[in-house]
Amino acid sequence: MMDIVAALRQLLGENGVLDQAALSTRSAGAMRPDHLQGAALARPASTDEVAAVLRWCHQHAIGVVPVGGLTGLVHGADGSAEVVLLSLERMNAIESIDPRQRCATVQAGVVLQTLQESLEAHDLIFPLDLGARGSATLGGNAATNAGGNRVIRYGMMRNMVLGLEAVLADGTVVSSLNTLIKNNAAYDLKQLFIGSEGTLGVITRLNLRLWEAPTSRNMALLGLNDFASVTALLKRMDRDLGGTLSAFEVMWQDFYRLVTTAPAQGRAPIAHDYPYYVLLESQGADPEGDSARFAAALESAMADDLVADGALSQSEADCERFWSLRDDVAQVFQGGYPIIFDISLPIGEMEAYIAGLRQRLAEQVAGHRLLVFGHLGDGNLHLAVQVPVAEGEQWRHTVESLVYAPLEAFRGSVSAEHGIGLEKRPWLAISRNEEELALMRTLKNALDPGNILNPGKVLS
Ligand code: ZN
Numbered sequence: 005m006m007d008i009v010a011a012l013r014q015l016l017g018e019n020g021v022l023d024q025a026a027l028s029t030r031s032a033g034a035m036r037p038d039h040l041q042g043a044a045l046a047r048p049a050s051t052d053e054v055a056a057v058l059r060w061c062h063q064h065a066i067g068v069v070p071v072g073g074l075t076g077l078v079h080g081a082d083g084s085a086e087v088v089l090l091s092l093e094r095m096n097a098i099e100s101i102d103p104r105q106r107c108a109t110v111q112a113g114v115v116l117q118t119l120q121e122s123l124e125a126h127d128l129i130f131p132l133d134l135g136a137r138g139s140a141t142l143g144g145n146a147a148t149n150a151g152g153n154r155v156i157r158y159g160m161m162r163n164m165v166l167g168l169e170a171v172l173a174d175g176t177v178v179s180s181l182n183t184l185i186k187n188n189a190a191y192d193l194k195q196l197f198i199g200s201e202g203t204l205g206v207i208t209r210l211n212l213r214l215w216e217a218p219t220s221r222n223m224a225l226l227g228l229n230d231f232a233s234v235t236a237l238l239k240r241m242d243r244d245l246g247g248t249l250s251a252f253e254v255m256w257q258d259f260y261r262l263v264t265t266a267p268a269q270g271r272a273p274i275a276h277d278y279p280y281y282v283l284l285e286s287q288g289a290d291p292e293g294d295s296a297r298f299a300a301a302l303e304s305a306m307a308d309d310l311v312a313d314g315a316l317s318q319s320e321a322d323c324e325r326f327w328s329l330r331d332d333v334a335q336v337f338q339g340g341y342p343i344i345f346d347i348s349l350p351i352g353e354m355e356a357y358i359a360g361l362r363q364r365l366a367e368q369v370a371g372h373r374l375l376v377f378g379h380l381g382d383g384n385l386h387l388a389v390q391v392p393v394a395e396g397e398q399w400r401h402t403v404e405s406l407v408y409a410p411l412e413a414f415r416g417s418v419s420a421e422h423g424i425g426l427e428k429r430p431w432l433a434i435s436r437n438e439e440e441l442a443l444m445r446t447l448k449n450a451l452d453p454g455n456i457l458n459p460g461k462v463l464s
Contacts, residue, residue, distance in 0.1 A: 021044050022045040042087055124217075170197045173452040226313070228311060231279075348383050360410060369399060371392045
């Protein structure tokens, strides 16, 4: 049998490759009990080295699974004893920050939080933000088109990438590096790789768009009596806050109780009685004026009975405390085995969808608990269906079909932001039609005819 480790060490040096024994000490990712699986883990230090690894694997028909910060939730970076894992952890340089062009050029292995912190001195932000910021890499964020907490204001990762460099399956380096906001010179090739989950190429460097840092922040945690008020409040706040609305998160009552009751650390800023809780955030550039506008908008919503109760932030510490409730997703791992979802559907259909799901779960899944929360302003709900720990995975298929099947009628999506990976591959056809799937296969065959890039992920 071919010695893959030795061959890769010829290309990358001793330090550039971890063997199987070394991999057995590396976790497969957050919330995962298992360790990384691969014939080897390649750690190239430059784009040329990435190209050399891919060229070699292409010649020898060996699969390559790109791994980023391992914070994904859909088994998109799972390997096996037959494949080479490819980590860009040594390509972690912020190459430049240009405050005038408002663009950063980074290597794909830079951790999201590292870039966020580096921009503080420039009064600029890279607005992608998510709970996994301390581990997730910018290359992984691009490969999975990450979403997160401020999509309502800035869009998803796709919207923040100006240009990128990628290596194709055969080792060809395609530079689509670009720092222009407007560039309509034919096909926008970078979009092929963004959200492709490592199946069409390996992203090695990125030009990222930066924004001016806001100087004010106001938040409120609100209790609402019905779902019609939730959707009306979203429209009202978007209008009355004059473009400063930066998050509109919703927690259904069960989730709010979970994250504000022991063993959770958080405590409830307002009573537990409301069916819906909205976490509202506004970011602007006029601290006094923004606070006054925020308070006036909320007073008007309360006068019109859209909001039943609320707590307003008085400080940055309050803002952090409000966010920590919404971000305490670890609690869904308490008291049951959670099966986790990130669906999208039209906001007007959410109430009926959740009511139907509740009923089907009650009929078919004994001992479950449904927790609902998410980026409602973006049409994206997170669901966690807890089932008894001892039965765990036995329930997965039943629960997945109860969650996914009704989305087709609503023209919803099986993945708003987590991607497809292995976990959602069987359900992709609910959200993509035959012609779309055929075109995806045509693209995959054109770019990776040997099917070595993240084989088996996304498309079967
Ligand atoms: Zn999310």
